[in-house]
Amino acid sequence: MRTIQRYHLNHPTEDYIDIAYNMAIDRYGNVYEGRGRNVRSGANGTSTANRVSAAVVLLTGPGDLNYTPAMLSALKVMAAGYHGLHVHKDWVGRGTVCPGPQITAAVRKITPGAAVPTTPSGEHPLVAIKRAVDAASRQVLRRGSKGPAVFWLQVLLNQRRAAGLRVDSDFGPDTERAVRDFQSDIKRFFGFSNKQMPVDGIAGPKTWYWLLAS
Ligand SMILES: [Zn+2]
Incomplete structure (x- = not known):
């Protein structure tokens, strides 16, 4: 861009x-x-x-x-x-x-002005996705976490990092490894200290920040 x-x-x-x-x-x-x-x-x-x-x-x-x-x-x-x-x-x-x-x-082949796809809440899907990701990113997720926030974490790790995770909304060992790999890449790339980018496999505010920014 x-x-x-x-x-x-x-x-x-x-x-x-x-x-x-x-x-x-x-x-x-x-x-x-x-x-x-x-x-x-x-x-x-x-x-x-x-x-x-x-x-x-x-x-x-x-x-x-x-x-x-x-x-x-x-x-x-x-x-x-x-x-x-x-x-x-x-x-x-x-x-x-x-x-x-x-x-x-x-x-x-694309029909413009087709019924605007909406979600049950009536929102445009891209708006709904942004809202869901924003909500997910306010949560601290770790091994054992489950639910929609984990779903979006897995989607982002797959989409941005090609992590190859099964998107099952269940934070297991593979998701933990993918978070750790991501943290370690960010830490190395920016030359961060352990405090600036902990490599702990826990998706907290710093991890979310870089996931959404990268
Ligand atoms: Zn052109």
Whole structure:
């Protein structure tokens, strides 16, 4: 995200004031805020397009074939909140080859404005997930802990650390090892003391902080 932002801010001809994209989606389906959903876009190629549409970039790296199902799922959730969904070349025609045929075909299959998926509480699922993770991160979890907070700990360890844990909401020896490995990596990476980053297999505030920040 920073690389793209730097590229845009140093752009030789466009007078961008921020990253041009409103949102971004990575290979794992994580969604990042660019200039933000309700800010006029800078990436669609025409001023009309920028006025009426937000721009989402799929962080595939070069090429069209590197998109993932997780990316498309995230885009689908996002598109549910919009009236229409276009690809870049819908706006600028031959002015761009972006995106290529594979992504174009995949995006065409997504129905924008579909029933916005909601949770029983009526929240947008991404909001509900954030709330659940926030609540989980206020708990101290250790061997023997059980329940939804452990579920989110395991999901994060798998997603961010490829820990390969079975997500069973039960803090057993494998989860403990994964927490310890994570703590030890953070400690080594930042050169922390034992006090700054205890390697104890207990997910407390410091561990959660780095899990959510990394
Ligand atoms: Zn494009």
